[in-house]
Amino acid sequence: MMEDNSPKVISDKIPFYRDVRFLKVFFQILFIIGIILLAGFLYSNMLNGLSRQGIELNLTFLNSEAGFELSEGIDFEPSETFLKAFWVGIVNTLKVSILGIFSATAIGFFFGIARLSSNWLIRQIASVYVECFRNIPLVLQIVFWYAIMLVLPVVRESISFFDSIFINVRGVYLPALEGTAGLILWLWYLLSGIIIAIIVVLGLAAFRYFFQSRELHATSRPSFISNIIFGAKWVAAPTFLIIAIVGWFLTPEVPFELSRPEFRGFNFVGGMNFSPEFTALLIGLAVYTSAFIAEVVRSGIQAVVKGQREAARSVGLKESQVLRLVVVPQAIPVIVPPLTSQYLNLAKNSSLAIFIGFPDLFQVGEIMMSQTGQSIPIFAMIMVSYLIMSLTTSAFMNWYNHRITRIGRSR
């Protein structure tokens, strides 16, 4: 070989089995092939098994008659299809999840802040609440609340609050706003109000942009967008409000009326009714999740540095103002990501409804499986439904989090 004093340079020719670039791609391809083979094997295995049992994999059964009843939810007859039954389940799950998320958030914030109170008694009560409810299995709690619902007084001896809320063994009866015949007409007024407001704002913005501000200096000339925002605030909102109010009085019948539950014959009529199953599930989910949310809120508040409270106190703010104006706004960005997980947990935990016979998504799916034997497509439908709900929730929460953390805070 050649001998010289220059440093040795390793040749460009690398054998492929040592070439990092090759190896990277090679192993990825190998991995993908492996996965495809595995999935294919499982799928063909499943098809074989199904054909041996004489089951065909398709979704046509969804259009056949369900033949079973559902105890609650939107109106449903046994003569309607499986698809409709599944939809009833979805709506029930959504209803309990959304109400649960709102109540859990309110209770959770209350106890989270209470745990940091300077009042010893309040602090202890909050600690006991949190430690009790987050350390008992959720199924037990739901069954416990259901048991309580079932030993409530009979309809005739309902517990009543202000003569408008009634609690008895058939559930909870609450007053509700009900749309009357005038509602449709009023909604038309609202729609026309929105359209008029949009036209007025766009016209005004265009006018201001092209004519009124022409003589202004180029830099101080307001942009088209800022004109629209200005118009929306000072013109559109009042216009819309006026039309809404005038419309309210123009409709012959008041669009909404308060419907109160009333005792007639053997039961309550009017208002809205939460069944014992729904109530037990809602209380169980809300209370259990609120204990976790309380901890999330507490940790978020504690993450705000001490100097912030001191500065707020030193300008003379009262303790409640310190919390509301300085501490909580800074705690929210810390709270939101773990709060999202709690919301997702609550929605998924609502499938425990099956233990007390509330017809949620999962329970309706179970019934459908036993009626049709189509367990695989139904399972897939249930999973996809939960997935869509969860992904929607986290997408919304991520958007919210992004919006509130965008403002300059790079401490």
Add this chain to the structure above:
Amino acid sequence: MTENENTTNDPIIICEDVHKWFDDFHVLKGITTTFKKGEKAVICGPSGSGKSTFIRTINRLEEHQRGTIIVDGIELSNDLRNINLIRQEVGMVFQQFNLFPHLTNIKNITLGPIQVRKMSKNAAEEAALALLERMDIADQAYKYPAEISGGQQQRVAIARALAMEPKIMLFDEPTSALDPEMISEVLDVMRELAHSGMTMLVVTHEMGFAREVADRIMFFDEGVVIEEAPPADFFDNPQHERTKLFISQTLQH
């Protein structure tokens, strides 16, 4: 005792035998002193000597456990109303600025006047802009604290304290967290404030500022005031061994 024409003989802060413990640690061991209206007192001493704790007791960021503190005729007791009244009279500037990061600079300043003094939003913003003008940073009004330099942040913090129109200003090591080239812009503002007649209690290691502005220098060590004197006497003729050591160490560089 002073060359400063602003200082009067009316006492504004009266401290009598003030004691403070952090658990077992005796931080303040009986501080007795009086600050006069318009007086500028510089408080210095080694770290852990209780100097920060002392000025923090004056607006009740720290509670004193024995003795009395009377601020502008109001006794600092456990009466919530008194504490709130005193906090409105006393402005404070912190070492770490402690601006509210979720509010723009001008909102940082108007928060107190609007929420506590119940000023209208317009009046408060006008006053805030005037203060920012005085601090020479009017162009930073609508930025967030994270978007401006440390020296500018500290000046916003001073404006925030002044917006409440306090009678007394407390400074807790206002320049210690600043880069060297930003220290002077903050000291300039404090100098200007001193000339306007504000009563100021300043914990600082800036001995040049102390010599120039202070009516009195108080030297803290292990929770007691071991020496206090006008700057000329303090620097040129210190009485106590501990003070001499401190002065020789701080003036070395």
